[in-house]
Amino acid sequence: MVAEIQSPREALLDAGLEGGPTTAGDRHWWHRLTSAPSLAITLMLVIIVAAGPFQSVDLFLAKRWLYRLDPSLLPFAQNVLDPIAGQAVCLPLLLGVAVVIAALRQSWRPLLIAGLAELGFLAGIGSLKVLLARGVAYEHDPRFLEAGLFEMGDKGISFPSGHASEAVLIYGAAVYLIAHYTGASHRLVQILQWAVVVIAVNSSVVSFLLGWHWASDLVGGLLAGGLVLRLLVNWDLRARRRAEERRAEPLSAPS
Template sequence: MSEIAWGLASDKTAIVLAVALIIMTVLSAGPLHPIDNLINNAPRPFWQEARMALILGPDTVASRFVALPVLGVTCVQLAYWNRSWRPIILGAVGPFGMVCLVASMKLLFTRSHPRTGDPAFFSDAGVSFPSGHGANAILIYGLVLFLIIRYRAARPHIVRRLAYCIVGIAVLQAMVSVYLHFHWFTDLMAGMIAGGLALVLTIRLDRMIPEGRTVYWWPWYGRNLWKSEDRNGEDAEVWAERG
């Protein structure tokens, strides 16, 4: 366990993102208040006409109600194709770590809602900072893309298009959240950084832990569900390498 903790803590990209998250938190606590207020108080054209459509449409794209099912279907399909529980485990560990990080920061800083007009931290009631939707857009959809790349489930040109889609989802989510007064601008930036940090740590964890003999876990391939015999008499180590 100590080796895993050290491996996660020594990841250079994770360190950079952790420092960026700390810096963004410090800036959000005061120096960037003028920018938050400027964006929050900017005119909202077509407010009455577009508000409900945005709430029911684009704003839900990065919500957990939409993103998690996409991740779940991807993990189950890749697990079935590759005869391994690893995609499902990664699909559970990544979002869980992200939720823990974002929720702890929300409860710690208790930032007031944009509709109050006060971007201060440690308010009486508020959990605006950082944005969970911003973190979802990076972590959940980024994890989908990572799993597709890891298991070679799509051709390179499809992977590039999926990457562009993730960037588009993140930008769209930020614009919609700001427009609807759901989040301060710095909430969204911090949320995306937090999501990126959780994604990097999940990828690092995947690379540190060996595949293991998942043949002994997988019920439909490798070993017979009711007998201890290997399927078609093949050696379990061969199936373990595939799993």
């Protein structure tokens, strides 16, 4: 009989790599909440709301707050805090983790996962940004399909936030590799998971305070990054399970 496919969180729990709910009911609830269909539906709802009734709220919140509160913090926010979730920082970190683990395990799979994570960001989330064509918050037009890459360059592809999605997807992929492809301790993985949460919050708060993104852009970015990460993790877990099942199959007797 084919073994049941586990969710990423269930696999982490069973392997003792993640804290949190331990009862079957709690695990089932968490899996449903963070499943790919749930994340996809929530992202769609955020897009619909952001394109309609939430536009007035986005306009009200888009005040470039840091310029009003303490302009002296602008260089630190722009040059130190914001780049943490940018490609120049998070991608080399993910590639470094993948290269080290690939060398230790003598397997190409960690490199494949890192490559697919970056591909998911560029092709998946990038395509969504181009398709929705929303201008940046400081252009004061929260409508979708009114800007565009060719008309406004990177100022015309605001939704979903790239930094928010990278914070979840790229850093999350690095933690996944450490959790599933090394002998990292339960405590270390928990610390790394919280580090991803902190980075995601930092990215969202900084972008909001600088006025570079609408509030709904940031929510959409977190959901989009989580969705791509979930799809990638689910694919890898299923592939590894199938490989284990093939290895476990008894050799057929010679005829």
